[in-house]
């Protein structure tokens with residue numbers, strides 16, 4: 094387990110370095126970059142900090158990312174000041190070949206989905222363990238819920254065959270709870286995302302299929318870096 098984690102962290106770092114060398118060729122000094130959340134993105138932020146003069150600043154998808162960006166002296170922007178972003182870089186918990194994803198393992202799914210919606214290009218960075226060969230759903234689906242709706246929403250998922258578990262001792266940056274839906278079969282991810290979005294009390298679900306990634310940069314132990322998508 095320890096050596097798997099070590100290997101995985103090496104791959105996360107590898108993909109972060111590659112993503113930076115890709116991103117630095119598509120950004121200009123007037124661009125503001127969308128930055129996601131998670132350990133892979135933490136490595137990316139470190140890379141980004143070496144190229145501060147190449148872009149104007151960043152919009153963060155979480156308080157955790159805000160802190161790290163500030164620590165590195167990267168200027169933060171409020172999304173309300175902007176209409177669109179050139180590029181958004183974020184990790185995933187699971188990603189399939191159509192570049193639909195499950196996200197929200199770090200609980201930042203709502204802000205991530207908002208930033209993704211205004212970004213011209215969404216680049217997902219991941220190590221090979223995140224690739225879903227078939228349907229998404231091995232990783233329990235995170236769903237952000239309004240606290241008073243926790244039971245109502247749980248019952249909806251139980252009726253759909255899932256096993257919701259309330260994430261312990263966790264409150265999102267927006268003051269809400271996360272239900273992690275285990276044993277949940279996801280066949281048509283776009284329709285499923287639309288259906289979940291319609292459940293009263295759901296703020297955001299961690300399925301990113303309606304707006305998936307445009308590009309996946311993936312680090313593999315056998316074949317190095319692989320690019321998928323546009």
Ligand code: 5RP
Pocket residue numbers: 129130131132133134183184185186195196197198199200201202205
């Ligand atoms: C956070 C996310 C992350 O992108 C996802 O959890 C992957 O994290 P990591 O890079 O630590 O494996 O969706 O809400």
